[in-house]
Amino acid sequence: MAALADLVAASLIERDTSGDVLWTWSYPSVSQQQRDVLTRKSQLAADPANIPSFVYGQWHRQWYYIKSSQVQDGDPLPKVTHFSLVIISKDFNPEKYETFSRILCKAYSRTGSPAAMLQFYLAVVTRGSCQSEENGTFLVKEFDPRKAYAAGSVKDIVNRFGVESILIYTAILLKKKLVVYHPHLDGLLETVRAFPAFVWHRQNWNILYTNVELVEEELEDLKSCGHYIAGFTDPMVESRADLYDVFVNLSDGEISVAPHAKESMAMGKIHKDIAMAMVQCAEDDGMENQQVIKEIAVKTKELLNKVKSLATPAEEGGKPLITLDALRERKMAPANENFLFSLAAAEGLAEL
Numbered sequence: 001m002a003a004l005a006d007l008v009a010a011s012l013i014e015r016d017t018s019g020d021v022l023w024t025w026s027y028p029s030v031s032q033q034q035r036d037v038l039t040r041k042s043q044l045a046a047d048p049a050n051i052p053s054f055v056y057g058q059w060h061r062q063w064y065y066i067k068s069s070q071v072q073d074g075d076p077l078p079k080v081t082h083f084s085l086v087i088i089s090k091d092f093n094p095e096k097y098e099t100f101s102r103i104l105c106k107a108y109s110r111t112g113s114p115a116a117m118l119q120f121y122l123a124v125v126t127r128g129s130c131q132s133e134e135n136g137t138f139l140v141k142e143f144d145p146r147k148a149y150a151a152g153s154v155k156d157i158v159n160r161f162g163v164e165s166i167l168i169y170t171a172i173l174l175k176k177k178l179v180v181y182h183p184h185l186d187g188l189l190e191t192v193r194a195f196p197a198f199v200w201h202r203q204n205w206n207i208l209y210t211n212v213e214l215v216e217e218e219l220e221d222l223k224s225c226g227h228y229i230a231g232f233t234d235p236m237v238e239s240r241a242d243l244y245d246v247f248v249n250l251s252d253g254e255i256s257v258a259p260h261a262k263e264s265m266a267m268g269k270i271h272k273d274i275a276m277a278m279v280q281c282a283e284d285d286g287m288e289n290q291q292v293i294k295e296i297a298v299k300t301k302e303l304l305n306k307v308k309s310l311a312t313p314a315e316e317g318g319k320p321l322i323t324l325d326a327l328r329e330r331k332m333a334p335a336n337e338n339f340l341f342s343l344a345a346a347e348g349l350a351e352l
Contacts, residue, residue, distance in 0.1 A: 008062055008088040010104065010121050011035075012114060015044045015082040025114040027121065030088065034060075037217065042066050042084040051082060052185055054101070056094050057211035059221055063089050067101035069109060076112030083108065085117070092205040094193070095151065096143035100124065103132050149203060152194025154296065155289040158282035160253055165282075166275035167255045169198045170265060170339070171246040172207075173300070175227035175346045179244035183251055185211065185233055191250055192231040200297040201304070214240070264342060268335030274299050307344050312351075321351040 012025040021044045023035045030038075037059055043051050048070070056065045068084040071077045085105050087097050107116040120138075123130040128140040158165045171178045172195065180195065182188035189210055196205050209230040212218050214237060222230055222243070230243070238247060245261035248254075257265045281287055281295045310327065311320035322344040327337050344350035 006090040007125050008090060011086040013039055013042050013044055013084040014080045016079050017081055021045045027118055038064055038086050042068060044082055044084055048082060054098050055211060058209050063092055065097035065101060067105055069105045075109045093143055093145055093148040095148055100138060103138055106134050149197060149205060150290050150293055152197060153289045154194050154197050155282045155292040157194055158278050161255060163275040163279055164255050165278055166271050167246055168248060170271060172199045174342050176245040177227055178229045178246050179237055180231045180248045180250060181237055183233055188231045188233055195229045197293050198296060200293055201300055266335040266338060268333050268339060270336050270339060307340055307349060311349060322349055323351045
């Protein structure tokens with residue numbers, strides 16, 4: 001049975017009866033900077049009514065999953081009111097790690113000892129499975145990453161924004177910087193996870209930063225990426241045009257393009273045709289989300305085939321590449337010419 005090599009660490013944060021929040025256990029150790037960031041993400045210091053039960057995100061190229069629980073009467077944790085179990089891993093799979101976190105949290109609530117959690121953790125690291133009385137058998141192989149990728153609803157996003165969804169599609173396809181705002185973390189997490197699925201052929205969720213705050217250490221991490229999809233709950237992010245090419249307001253249902261990106265995001269007939277196809281699929285009540293993702297992927301494949309057909313054969317068996325001069329000779333509309341060359345560049349098919 002496959003071991004879970006993607007696991008990096010497990011840690012415990014506790015809130016005591018005095019309201020103090022302490023990092024109390026880790027296996028293996030994590031840095032002080034990680035502790036500071038993840039303690040803030042747990043929100044254990046907030047009003048107990050506002051502590052989220054499960055949050056996840058990416059920082060420094062690693063995923064974190066935080067499951068928080070309230071201590072119940074009878075639990076062997078007399079000085080603790082709430083605790084958060086933090087899992088750090090290399091892969092994106094919220095369902096897998098929420099299930100695993102629940103097992104670890106119940107083990108800690110039942111025993112009051114991190115040793116009980118460590119036993120399950122090591123079993124999963126070495127064998128890819130663990131067994132618990134409350135939750136039965138946890139099997140890593142039951143959590144297909146592609147299922148996690150398709151769990152967010154592209155269909156709902158297209159229905160929400162209509163033909164303007166083409167701005168989201170184009171921004172991700174051209175490897176632009178996309179910022180997504182929602183005032184509530186649960187609503188943000190539910191929706192922003194679906195955005196990379198607009199460009200299914202890449203299956204790259206490493207560009208996704210679901211839960212970013214306007215603090216220096218997180219913004220530095222974000223800016224170190226060439227392109228990204230970043231979720232925020234702070235409305236002040238809209239004024240930070242240096243952080244995005246395209247801004248998506250999930251609360252108001254509006255999408256705006258930053259002034260510096262308007263030329264590269266100009267729309268043409270190609271965009272209109274794809275936008276209408278996306279809307280038609282999303283409005284079809286008989287079409288499930290995964291079918292919508294598949295249909296958009298088919299459109300993307302057709303587009304990429306068109307781009308490849310425009311490439312100039314290379315000498316001595318080299319890779320065919322698209323040149324801007326060759327595109328101009330075809331006398332396309334400027335928006336289409338610019339888009340196709342930018343797409344070729346994003347796919348490594350352009351001579352720059």
